[in-house]
Amino acid sequence: MKEISLSQIVPEVFSQREKKESGIWYREVAFTKGEVCLLEAVSGAGKSSLCSYLYGYRSDYQGTICFDGENIRNFSKTQWAELRRVSLSILFQELRLFQELTAWENILIKNNLTGYKTLQWIENCFYLLGIEDKKDVTVAKLSFGQQQRIAFVRALCQPFDFVFLDEPVSHLDINNNRILGELLAEEVKQQGAGVIVTSIGNPLNIKYDKIMQL
Structure with a gap:
């Protein structure tokens, strides 16, 4: 996949409100493969909703979203499954980790499905991020910042054309x-x-x- 295009997109919940200046809503916007884009927003502006729309997790919006010119509303469940396997990755703001599993197990769930990263690469990420001693700790016992690091690494354990990262470092220090x-x-x-x-x-x-x- 090479391009994501938005045409006159707006969350349905915003459609009855007075239009506010935005670089995304009610505009023609394109995101291109290879391009790194930052969407700045105030709380409640719809950034998490947009990520969910692009990932096909929600469809409560007006307007049109296309992947390489094809309206995503026409995609079947099988098409979405394939896109999420090889073309799209996401880090939700709420992370969606399995709280009862360990940090290591949470990452391996993804990597065992994709076979994309080596165990050594994952081990090195734990070391670089200062959580090598948290591998066998259940996620429920970790701080939110530690969980963010786990979720970030997990999001990289697959091939993708686009990755959506919703406030990925909100609880992290400068070094991490x-x-x-x-x-x-x-x-x-x-x-x-x-x-x-x-x-x-x-x-x-x-x-x-x-x-x-935004």
Whole structure:
């Protein structure tokens, strides 16, 4: 997949409100593979909704979203499953980790399905992010910042044309923010992928090709 295009998109819940200035809603917008984009927004502006629309998780919007010119409302469940297997990855703001499983098990659930990363690569991520001692700890016992690091690594354990990262570093310090930015930049370079990052004030530390106000 090479391009995601939006035409006059707006969440249905916003459609009855007075139109506000936005770089996304009610506009013609395109995201291109290989492009790293930051969407800045205030809380409640719809950034999490947009990520869910692009991932096919929600469809309560007006307007049209197309992948390479094809309206995503026409995709079957089988098409969505394939897209999420090889073309789309996401880190939800609420992370959606399995709380009863360990940090290591949460990542392996994804990687065992894709076979995309080596165990050594995953081990190295734990070390770089300062959570090597948390591998066998259940996620429910980890801080939200530690869980963010686990979810971020998990999102990279698959091939993708585009990855959507919804406030991925909101609870992280400068150093871990930098490390995650470096990991993502390396992955983007290898896969030639497109990236959409959202932020309400603490963006992921990576070079952006485009910064838009949601």
